[in-house]
Amino acid sequence: MTTTAKPRTVRCPACGGPSEYSPANAWRPFCCERCKNHDFGAWASESYRVADPAVPGGDAAEGDTLPRH
């Protein structure tokens, strides 16, 4: 008796729930599209925040030092 080919299950990085790690899961290692988008959104916004040197109303900071991170 052979065990049925079970889809490998991993932990979803976004919600920590079980995620099917197989070609059937287009969002692996995430469990669903929502989790994937959520994770990417967080990453993107963080990256955007760091990469964007523009400050709202940055006119006043014109005379200030430029590389001020």
Ligand SMILES: [Zn+2]
């Ligand atoms: Zn998830």
